[in-house]
Amino acid sequence: MKPLIYISSLAFSLLLIACTGSKKYFKAAEKMEKMGLVNEAAEFYFQSLQRKPTNVEARLKLKEVGQKHTSGMASEFFRNFNTQQNEASLESYERMKDFVDRCAALNVQMDYPKAYDEDYQKSVELYCSKNYHQAAVLVNQKKYNEALSYISKVNRYNKDYKNLAQLSIIATCEPLYQTAITNLQNKNYAPAVQALSAISSKTDKYKDAKDLLEMATAQSTKQFILFEPNGASNALTKTIESAVYNNMNDAAANQVKGIKVINNTPFQQTPEAFDFSKSTNVDLIQAIRKATGADYFYFFTVSNAKEFDSGLIKTQKKGFEETRTRKNDTLVIVDYKPFTYNLVKAQRSVSYDFSFKVINALNSQIVASQTKNIQSADAIEYQEFTQPFKSNINNLYPYNPQQTAPTAQYNAKAWRNSFSARNTLKTQEELKTDVYNQNIKLFISSTASMK
Secondary structure, three states, X not given: OHHXXXXXXXXXXXXXXXXXXXXXXXXXXXXXXXXXXXXXXXXXXHHHHHHOOOOHHHHHHHHHHHHHHXXXXXXXXXXXXXXXXXXXXXXXXXXXXXXXXHHHHXXXXXXXXXXHHHHHHHHHHHHHHHHHHHHHHHHHOOOHHHHHHHHHHHHHHOOOOOOHHHHHHHHHHHHHHHHHHHHHHOOOHHHHHHHHHHHHXXXXXXXXXXXXXXXXXXXXXXXXXXXXXXXXXXXXXXXXXXXXXXXXXXXXXXXXXXXXXOOOOOOOEXXXXXXXXXXXXXXXXXXXXXXXXXXXXXXXXXXXXXXXXXXXXXXXXXXXXXXXXXXXXXXXXXXXXXXXXXXXXXXXXXXXXXXXXXXXXXXXXXXXXXXXXXXXXXXXXXXXXXXXXXXXXHHEEOOOOOOOOXXXXXXXXXXXXXXXXXXXXXXXXXXXXXXXXXXXXXXXXXXXXXX
């Protein structure tokens, strides 16, 4: 028998792959029916009718063969229910109900004993009771992960079953709570915050988790002083330094978690000629740390600040316009008249070198440092007419077709499009906004070592 089962399954798969339209599904269903594969045939008749609801033959066959399929699943449910195979009875009823509902959506009604609906509800109640009891036992045994699998089974059928919601909260939150407590005792505040935050996403009323989260967050928050450079030699560098400083302060306050800037301190300016290798500055760092309670110091400098604006650079060029002059009914003279236009180019850019050091105030060690060129640029290149042009632009060429060898001619579409290309550069302020945004991203990534 096994070879026959294998052949039937293979034939079914091949037919399924081949079928695309209503007729093909119908023919495949007929073949399945002749092979005695009633269940498969019913599904194929369903697919046939679904693809073409006006297919009368498919509708009649679905009613006939689909009813046999439904009756078979109903009998399977009856056997499973009466032999106390609870999960199997649920599965067989749900397959039957799914098929019945799908057929009803196509206005084909399938019949099964309605008493089975009541029996199904009894199966559901028994299933929920059994799994709820097992979940409660596992929670009492502190086997929380195992309990969650049983809770999910009950949750599938009845989210409001008995005390299921509270059981789910305990199974989810208690292991996180214990992890948080252990980390807090060991002063590992960051993982404690992570565990307590996971609890808060489930509920904000689990034991004292909310208060512990506030405390752990406060303990894990690192304080740092962001030193503003004071050695800029020109106005552009000073402007950029000030903007970068303000933007990083704003980012620290609104975009970076676990970091707090100390603003109420007299030590906001970078010491003159600051050199971390000098022992006097190491002593200064320790003095500032004791005075402010800062965990980290962030030093930065801006150098090689440049702005560039080329202005509009215009180069006069010559093009050709095709003209057609009708001499008589049969003769049209084609000519190419030269015209002048300007090729216009322009560039703007802003750039500077940004260097920073992050220093651990406790041990005076550099934990991060980098120098990066930050830049933003824009360029335009377009063509403009020197005289008003109102004709058809498709009549224009960058060469004279009558005087240019065929091998040297090319599609002039891109050249023509240049007359309507973008002709406005980004402003210097827009470019500065771009470089400052780049700087903020670098700042946020550089503070990762401070958490």
